[in-house]
Amino acid sequence: MVATANVIYVVTIVLYSLSVLGYFLDFLQSNRKVNKIAFWLLSIVWILQTLFFIIRAVQYDRLPVITPFEGLFFYAWLLVTLSLIINWSFRVDFLVFFTNVVGFIIMSFSLFAPSGDVPDQLTDLLISELLVIHVSFILLSYAAFTLAFVFSVLYMFQHQLLKQKQWGKRLLRMENLPKMERLTFVMTTFGFPFLLIGLILGFVWASTQLNTLPILDAKVLGSIAILILYGIYLYLWVVKHQRGYSMAYLNVAGFLVVLINYFLFGQLTEFHLWDE
Known part of the structure; x- marks a missing residue:
């Protein structure tokens, strides 16, 4: 389970970076095709984040929001979730890009946070x-x-x-x-x-x-x-x-x-x- 979670986490980081890059290119060039690809990549990121969240909850038998790593990850997950919902409801262009620049930075910080469980x-x-x-x-x-x-x-x-x-x-x-x-x-x-x-x-x-x-x-x-x-x-x-x-x-x-x-x-x- 731990190995699976690690693979999911790495893939999530990679896809998240590609999604943010796509939104950046769309911001510079107003490319709707790139925007659509970036949106679907971000949707996959949300699915992988949710899956990782569930695996960690099962692994430690609690809601994983307590440790620094979990807090940063949950924060990033919330940003992806809310940006997708608002973009789907209101179609605010560039909202997803700016929000997920912050989200990607937050998730990147989680790489350097202690990833273990709460001390016994x-x-x-x-x-x-x-x-x-x-x-x-x-x-x-x-x-x-x-x-x-x-x-x-x-x-x-x-x-x-x-x-x-x-x-x-x-x-x-x-x-x-x-x-x-x-x-x-x-x-x-x-x-x-x-x-x-x-x-x-x-x-x-x-x-x-x-x-x-x-x-x-x-x-x-x-x-x-x-x-x-x-x-x-x-x-x-x-x-x-x-x-x-x-x-x-x-x-x-x-x-x-x-x-x-x-x-x-x-x-x-x-x-x-x-x-x-």
């Missing part, structure tokens, strides 16, 4: 339904924020094309600016409560299993900072009715904090023992 001495403490739900909600929020980031980047890119009057096929294939803004807001609206619920569940788990509330933990403080930043974005959108380039810029800044929290603060945390 921590298994009983960590493997519980509450913890799995906590991690799942956090990763769902990160996936939603990633899509909001992609929509913001597309908005800013299109804004610059219009400002510089660079008309062409690439511009014609993009959605209008208000729709990009709206989709950014929708994804942020999904991500904010997911992160809030995940953080609350983490506190509940810590208080019941560890008899402590890790308020001063680096990763917890980072998550709170993310909530505040995206909370400001939602406040400005809903209450102050602010729109435009500055709002897209704020959303991009929020995603940079998400990345800092996931990768940098993940190395500084003292509470998330299984990240070490």
Whole structure:
């Protein structure tokens, strides 16, 4: 089973890279044929990712989202899944390309993360339904924020094309600016409560299993900072009715904090023992 999973993982990485390359060529040359090939390659990647996910779940007899390797893999799987669903539903050109550039980078990082199971001495403490739900909600929020980031980047890119009057096929294939803004807001609206619920569940788990509330933990403080930043974005959108380039810029800044929290603060945390 382990050998099969390793082969699937390697094939997935290769096909994922070819898919991203295809979308990049389509972005440069507006080649619909290449776009279609890249889409089907990405669909195969999703199937292989799902298969790998199932094999690992059977191998360790749990939902595989706990270790650093599993977290990165599940994050990448969520990005592929959501990008395919949104592209199928709304046909937002270039969404899949930008989203899966991030997804491929995330999955590539998983190559360097420890791939084993949770240490035996921590298994009983960590493997519980509450913890799995906590991690799942956090990763769902990160996936939603990633899509909001992609929509913001597309908005800013299109804004610059219009400002510089660079008309062409690439511009014609993009959605209008208000729709990009709206989709950014929708994804942020999904991500904010997911992160809030995940953080609350983490506190509940810590208080019941560890008899402590890790308020001063680096990763917890980072998550709170993310909530505040995206909370400001939602406040400005809903209450102050602010729109435009500055709002897209704020959303991009929020995603940079998400990345800092996931990768940098993940190395500084003292509470998330299984990240070490």
